[in-house]
Amino acid sequence: MSFLEAHHVSKSYGDVRALERFSVTIEKGEIVALLGPDGAGKTSFMRILCDLIDADADAEMSLKIDGVDVRKDFAKVKPLVGYMPQTFSLYPDLSIEENMTFYAGIYGFTGAAYRQKRDQMYAFSNLGPFAKRRAGALSGGMKQKLALSCALLHDPKLLILDEPTTGVDPLSRRQFWEMLLELRASGVTILVATPYMDEVERTDRAVCIFGGRKLTEASPKELARQFEGRIYYLPQSPSRELIERLDAIDGLEARRFGSGVHLYTDERTEITVFDGSLRNAGVDPAQIEPIEPSVEDRFIQLMEQETVQ
Amino acid sequence: MLGNIKHIARKEIYHILRDPRSLVIVFAMPVMMTFLYGFAVNLDIERITLAIIDYDQTPSSRALVDDFYNSTYFDRPDKEIDSWNPEEALKAQDAAGVLTIRHGFGEALERGDEFALGLMIDGSDNLLGAAVNAYSNGVLLKFLQDRLPPDFELPGITISQQVLYNPDLKSSHFFVPAIVAIILIMISALLTSVTIAREKETGTMEQLLVAPVLPREILIGKILPYIVIAFIDGMLVLLFAKLVFGVPIVGSLFVLAIFTMVYVATSLSIGILISSLVQTQQVAMMFALVTTLLPSIMLSGFIFPIKNMPTVLQVISHIVPARYFIDATRGILLKGTGFVLLLPQLGALLALMLVLLVVAGKKFKARIG
Numbered sequence: 001m002s003f004l005e006a007h008h009v010s011k012s013y014g015d016v017r018a019l020e021r022f023s024v025t026i027e028k029g030e031i032v033a034l035l036g037p038d039g040a041g042k043t044s045f046m047r048i049l050c051d052l053i054d055a056d057a058d059a060e061m062s063l064k065i066d067g068v069d070v071r072k073d074f075a076k077v078k079p080l081v082g083y084m085p086q087t088f089s090l091y092p093d094l095s096i097e098e099n100m101t102f103y104a105g106i107y108g109f110t111g112a113a114y115r116q117k118r119d120q121m122y123a124f125s126n127l128g129p130f131a132k133r134r135a136g137a138l139s140g141g142m143k144q145k146l147a148l149s150c151a152l153l154h155d156p157k158l159l160i161l162d163e164p165t166t167g168v169d170p171l172s173r174r175q176f177w178e179m180l181l182e183l184r185a186s187g188v189t190i191l192v193a194t195p196y197m198d199e200v201e202r203t204d205r206a207v208c209i210f211g212g213r214k215l216t217e218a219s220p221k222e223l224a225r226q227f228e229g230r231i232y233y234l235p236q237s238p239s240r241e242l243i244e245r246l247d248a249i250d251g252l253e254a255r256r257f258g259s260g261v262h263l264y265t266d267e268r269t270e271i272t273v274f275d276g277s278l279r280n281a282g283v284d285p286a287q288i289e290p291i292e293p294s295v296e297d298r299f300i301q302l303m304e305q306e307t308v309q
Numbered sequence: 310m311l312g313n314i315k316h317i318a319r320k321e322i323y324h325i326l327r328d329p330r331s332l333v334i335v336f337a338m339p340v341m342m343t344f345l346y347g348f349a350v351n352l353d354i355e356r357i358t359l360a361i362i363d364y365d366q367t368p369s370s371r372a373l374v375d376d377f378y379n380s381t382y383f384d385r386p387d388k389e390i391d392s393w394n395p396e397e398a399l400k401a402q403d404a405a406g407v408l409t410i411r412h413g414f415g416e417a418l419e420r421g422d423e424f425a426l427g428l429m430i431d432g433s434d435n436l437l438g439a440a441v442n443a444y445s446n447g448v449l450l451k452f453l454q455d456r457l458p459p460d461f462e463l464p465g466i467t468i469s470q471q472v473l474y475n476p477d478l479k480s481s482h483f484f485v486p487a488i489v490a491i492i493l494i495m496i497s498a499l500l501t502s503v504t505i506a507r508e509k510e511t512g513t514m515e516q517l518l519v520a521p522v523l524p525r526e527i528l529i530g531k532i533l534p535y536i537v538i539a540f541i542d543g544m545l546v547l548l549f550a551k552l553v554f555g556v557p558i559v560g561s562l563f564v565l566a567i568f569t570m571v572y573v574a575t576s577l578s579i580g581i582l583i584s585s586l587v588q589t590q591q592v593a594m595m596f597a598l599v600t601t602l603l604p605s606i607m608l609s610g611f612i613f614p615i616k617n618m619p620t621v622l623q624v625i626s627h628i629v630p631a632r633y634f635i636d637a638t639r640g641i642l643l644k645g646t647g648f649v650l651l652l653p654q655l656g657a658l659l660a661l662m663l664v665l666l667v668v669a670g671k672k673f674k675a676r677i678g
Contacts, residue, residue, distance in 0.1 A: 050519045078521040089512045
């Protein structure tokens with residue numbers, strides 16, 4: 001039995017289908033990324049998982065955490081679950097310490113037991129020196145660390161994190177992920193929604209979701225390998241005009257990628273075939289080099305294939 | 310259960326203390342409103358401007374004029390009145406009435422002849438007009454009595470009138486308890502109506518609901534701190550009513566305190582019910598105002614006696630908490646009514662509170678959005 005089992009979860013808001021028979025299973029101790037663009041259904045799924053919103057009725061649907069039916073007995077598994085919503089959901093007018101005392105109290109940690117947990121969290125998050133500061137006055141990164149601390153106070157076995165690093169500076173983001181990897185090492189199961197590919201690469205498995213449906217799931221390496229075609233890198237400033245000129249070449253696709261351009265061809269076609277067209281477009285073919293596809297390349301390809309269908 | 314209620318209550322106290330501006334409003338507003346309403350709905354009529362035109366100009370007529378203006382009821386007009394055209398004074402609202410003492414008043418008084426004074430009254434404000442008439446007759450009667458020889462008495466039968474409980478018939482004594490009731494229910498409902506709505510609006514509810522806390526623990530934990538605040542508010546307003554309007558407190562302070570406590574708890578429950586139904590603070594405040602203010606003014610017996618209402622409204626008035634509190638406070642403050650006689654009112658308030666809380670608990674969905 002897997003630690004988390006979700007089958008055929010659907011959710012619609014009026015005519016909009018946010019989730020369509022979405023299924024996912026997570027083993028104990030795994031860290032799984034829920035990868036998808038805004039509006040893909042990540043938040044809806046996590047909220048259903050936390051019994052915050054109701055899924056559409058479906059006889060085939062099932063939703064279990066540690067063998068317990070979430071929709072019937074969520075109260076039973078509440079102590080096992082730590083949840084961090086997408087928007088900061090602690091009390092801005094309370095200090096770091098007061099927020100922690102409150103949530104620890106609700107989970108039954110008071111007195112010495114609480115102080116021990118608190119100090120453990122401070123050591124983990126480095127928030128100790130700011131204990132008296134109001135949560136509303138914290139930076140984005142500190143807010144997220146505090147939210148994670150509050151979600152961890154009761155030693156949950158399953159962490160559900162909804163885009164925990166959106167709007168957080170790169171350094172805090174890295175620190176945050178070091179905290180998550182430490183947690184996984186201690187046996188915590190983690191489901192984390194993220195739009196960032198570099199974060200996905202640090203997980204055990206990525207579940208790609210788009211338009212409420214699961215596109216694929218695989219380890220990040222495998223996912224990149226599933227890329228269909230060849231991929232090349234052009235280290236040239238990706239102006240919109242350049243991308244349009246390159247994309248117009250028949251049999252070649254161009255996408256902006258960071259500070260450069262990624263060029264895609266199909267499996268049987270070498271890039272050298274396009275040398276003439278590339279020169280016409282004002283690009284020196286000698287600059288172009290073949291590269292390994294990344295998770296993002298594959299994910300964008302998946303989304304485009306899905307959109308075409 | 311108790312533990313979680315305590316944690317929620319403590320958190321709520323932090324919220325209250327961290328927002329000193331709201332706290333000032335919570336304590337200043339009721340006092341200000343009592344002050345404003347207390348004076349605005351004062352139905353006692355004093356210091357009416359009355360113009361007197363004295364054609365007689367005898368010592369007797371001058372004495373009568375002095376009697377009029379020396380009474381607390383009448384004041385001289387600020388402007389000179391045109392004696393040929395006294396009606397203009399009424400039109401211009403320079404005076405509420407014009408008394409004309411024709412020539413021959415002094416003579417008639419000495420001889421004991423019948424004599425009529427002329428009184429012109431502005432009837433457009435019927436209350437004021439009636440007051441001018443009644444007070445003028447009063448002053449005149451007093452004037453005549455003073456001038457009778459000691460062994461004479463005025464002929465005819467007089468009614469000995471005695472007013473109980475509010476001997477001065479001061480309307481403020483009657484109105485202030487009702488005003489206290491309206492202000493308290495409004496403030497209390499407003500206070501709690503936003504508490505849950507705010508958590509929904511700012512998203513903190515999303516985190517709270519995932520934690521092992523029951524809806525009823527949230528509701529009760531949120532009400533408790535506000536009972537203290539609203540109770541202090543109530544006592545403050547009552548103290549203010551006594552100091553400024555001289556409302557007597559004949560009955561027991563303890564019984565008054567119990568009623569205030571139960572009444573604010575009931576009012577806070579209205580706010581909690583609203584809060585558990587709506588999604589935003591603004592809607593919550595609107596609902597709190599609409600559901601408390603109007604019924605408390607119209608259906609509580611504050612202005613319109615309940616027994617004169619159509620049957621439907623009489624039935625509805627039973628679920629208006631202000632009705633019971635006004636009944637009780639008028640009794641306690643003015644008559645010294647004891648606890649036992651007020652048990653039905655206390656029971657009604659407690660029953661209302663219980664129903665409100667149970668419905669709030671049922672309607673409070675542990676769901677977001």
